Amino acid sequence: MADMLKKVPVREQDPKVRATNFDEVCLGYNLEEAMDEATRCLNCKNAKCVQGCPVSIDIPAFIHEVKEGNIEEAYKVIGKSSALPAICGRVCPQESQCEGKCIRGIKGEPVSIGKLERFVADYALENDIKPVGAEKKNGHKVAVIGSGPSGLTCAGDLAKMGYDVTVFEALHELGGVLVYGIPEFRLPKQKVVAKEIEKVKELGVKFETNVVIGKSTTIDQLMEDEGFEAVFIGSGAGLPMFMGIPGENANEVFSANEYLTRSNLMKAFDDSYDTPIAAGKKVAVVGGGNVAMDAARTALRLGADVHIVYRRSEAELPARVEEVHHAKEEGVVFNLLTNPKKINVDENGNITSMTVVKMELGEPDASGRRRPIEIPGSEYDIEVDTVIMSLGTSPNPLISSTTKGLETNRRKCIVADEENGQTSKEGVFAGGDAVTGAATVILAMGAGKAGAKGIDEYLRSKEN
Amino acid sequence: MYKILKAKKLADKIFLMEVHAPRVASHCQPGQFVIVKMDEKGERIPLTICDYDREAGTITIVVQEVGASTTKMGALKEGDYFRDFTGPLGCASEFVSEDLETLKNKKMLFVAGGVGAAPVYPQVKWLHERGIDADVIVGAKTKDMLILEDEMKAVAGNYYPCTDDGTYGHAGMVTTMVEELVNEGKKYDVCVAIGPMIMMKFVCLLTKKLEIPTIVSMNPIMVDGTGMCGACRLQVGDEIKFACVDGPEFDGHLVDFDQAMKRSQMYKTQEGRAMLKLQEGDTHHGGCGHCGGDE
Structure with missing residues (x-):
């Protein structure tokens, strides 16, 4: 017991x-x-x-x-x-x-x-237990952009309701952040992700890879030329952010997205794959979120000594407690209340060290967290050969800039109703990181569900 | 899967392929590129679009064998398939969205080095189809390495081939040809230079002196090609730009070529460099006259 x-x-x-x-x-x-x-x-x-x-x-x-x-x-x-x-x-x-x-x-x-x-x-x-699908198709075509958590959820729900759903994926593999972002040791790709996507296919959802919406075709064309009556945008987060400090374009400075994409999507950790990764021997990961933990633990497995460099204290780490705990257990060192100032390079553009400064916590800022303040004169160099910037992302403009009448907010995120995913454009719904900025898998799934409900309501109202 | 409808050797280690990719063919414009992945374990390789046929749904690419992946690609034959073929990526050349009448009054000079002739071709062709004849300089190391000559002649106003070793056309590098034309009294409003980074750098140094605005097409290391990873970032003036979504074409007078070249060397380890030298011998990109191989 x-x-x-x-x-x-x-x-x-x-x-x-x-x-x-x-x-x-x-x-x-x-x-x-x-x-x-x-x-x-x-x-x-x-x-x-x-x-x-x-x-x-x-x-x-x-x-x-x-x-x-x-x-x-x-x-x-x-x-x-x-x-x-x-x-x-x-x-x-x-x-x-x-x-x-x-x-x-x-x-x-x-x-x-x-x-x-x-x-x-x-x-x-x-045990290959089949999901329960729709009894019959209703013949209405819906396009879903992106095969990450929000897109898969939206597509699965719509297929269960009887819709004819096609998912368009920009990359060569299905799964979005589940395959390019989250590492194998947290989420096995073949054993779990591919099989779970297989279940969505069993519901009747069609998938087309290598289609970059905004480039290969546009939302307007999907609706006007290809007969899709509604579209769900679940295109994910987007462009990685950098700090803007000197030396940041040194050869061995990666965004966490690049480091993780090379290892997870392109499988650079496996020698039988062609894509290389300059894994590094002494790696600093800048940032304290889940993505930073993923990058740190990946670098560790590729044979590096790894330091997390984070400007606030442990209590403010945005990463899940379990991830921080796992990272520590595995030997990742945490340099807290520390912020990079400059990346030092040799004449070939390779990193020799990183100058950091000590921080202390001041009054709470807009986010409610205590604001980190530099301690003057506390700069010192840490010896590293690789720096991974894990500072979050800003929205990718590919879709918003090519879709007529799609409103974005000040942060360039697509504006969509939380309840049903409705955007400013008729028949177009959105959810996940494209709307909220970088968040979690399950929140994206929640938005995918809301979008499916919104699309169903919209298409039913059009019929009546 | 994307079928290869035609595969042709253009020169030593340079191949042309026509690939069935209807979505790409229906939307691409001069200046854009594709990402090609040969098989399950292959790299995602960015390649410029050399030509397209919207009706047939085909894209023409030119591949130069420079590493393991492109060497494998060179072995593909007509009837084979690429596992993945994505695009069109990046932005179209700026002139595509310019007012046609304004454009007609501009005198344009294209400077291509080595396989840079491939991305230059659709731009010159696009202009030619709209009644605009641009001057085109194409440089190569030697006569046998000059590619797409007939195609280029058919669409260019004046065509000036150059070889480093003087075996064909103007003897010398492309920069000396640019200087010669300007000395002859030719005036250019815009120069478009595409080729190895070192060649683009030297063309830009010259055109800056000559006060000719110059566009270059950058080919840095890329992974996803859709803005997600930032591997392709470049210093352009005081901004950081991503070649995949902001480019690949930029104001050449603002690009930090030295930094871009250093970043391009990243995955060329000592061993890799030795292998490249062995494979490429003296057939390296060529046309620039400055780089002396891949060192």
Whole structure:
């Protein structure tokens, strides 16, 4: 019987071993562990966890099925709300969503909802349990731009409603940030992402890769020439930001996007692939978000000594606690309250060191976090040969600049209604990072769901 | 999958391929590029568009074998397929959106070095189809390395071939040809220079002196080609620009070529450089006369 105050521990690869490989860190529950953990759920009537879930999965109901050992039933419960449970079980910030709201969490640890979701989803992938699709097609064509979390969710939901959905992807692989951004050791590409996308295909969704909307064709042309009655834009975040400090165009300065894309999408860590990566021996990753942790842990696995350089303190790190914990366990060093000033280079443009300055925290700023202030005269050099900038992204203008009547805001993000994804252009809906700026997988999925609902309402209203 | 409808050797280690890619062909403009990925494990390689046929849905690319991936690509035959072929990427040449009447009053000079003749061709052709004849200088290391001569002659106003070794046309590098034409009294409102970075750098140094505004097409290291990774960033004046979404064409007088060249060397390790030298021998890009191979 489980200790009711504590989660059933989940098995992980040993930190020393995993720091040298790209295999998944977390090994997940087995059936016995999952059923054991499920007994901790209080099956609350007015379940707070469901309110904490951006796609409103009926969490008590699926956990009840797990407790009974009916894993296929549990999958069907989740499937009503989420098309990508194996992915969400791995990458959602459960501690601030479902698990953050769990009543068990008041006195002890919350129910391990994420790990249970992952167990159920993996079981479904391994046993090839089919998702439940539409009974019949309604013949209406909808285009979805981007095959990341928001696009896949929107496409899956629309297909379940009977729509004829085509997803357009700019890159050569499907999955968006799930394949280019999140590393293999957190989210296995073949075992999980590709299989979960396969389930979306089984719902009847069509996919076309290598189509850059705004270049290969435009939204206006999709609607006017190709007969799409509605479009969902889930094109993701976009252009990486840099600091604007001297030396930032040195050879070995990467954006986290580039470093991760080389390793994840192009599989530079695997010698049988052609794309190279200058992995570095002493790497500084600038930033403190989840992407920074991913880049740091990737560099570590490619054989480097890795330092996170972050201008605020540990309490302000935007990354998930679990990611910070994993990074520390694996040997990533945290230089907190430290900010880069200058990257020093030799005559060939290669990095020799980075000059940083110590910071202290002042009064809270607009974000509510205490503002970091430089301590004068505290500059010093750290010896590095590679710097990875992980400072977030700004929206890609490819779509907004080529679509007539599509409104963007001051930050150049597409303006869309939170409830239904409606943009300023009729028939065009949007969601995910293209609307919010860089956020999480599950928030993008929530926006994809809202967009699907909005598109369904819009097309129904047009029929009447 | 994207079928190769035609594959032809233009010169040693330089190949032309016609690829069926209807979405690209229906939207591309002079100045844009594509990203090609040969097979599952291949790199994403940016290549400029050399020609396009909207009706047939085809794109013509020119590939020079410079590394492992392009050497593999050179072995592809008619009837083979590329796994991935994306585009058109980047912005069209600025003149495409210029007022045609204004454009007709401009005297344009194109300067191509080596395989730079490939991206120059569709620009000159576009102008020719609109009744504008531009002067074109094409440089190569030697006569056998000069590509697309017949095609270029057919669309250029005046065509000036140059070879470094004097085996054909003007003997010497393209910059001396530019100087010669200007000395003869020719006046140019705009120069477009496309070729190896070192050649573009020297053309820009000259045209700056001659006060001829100059556009260059940059070919830095790229990964995704859609603005996502920033590998292709360049210093242009006091701004950082991404070649893939802001370019690939920029004001050549503002581009920091020295920095761009250093960044281009990134993945050329000692060993890799040795291999390149071995493979390329003296057939390197050529046409510039300044670079002395790939060193």
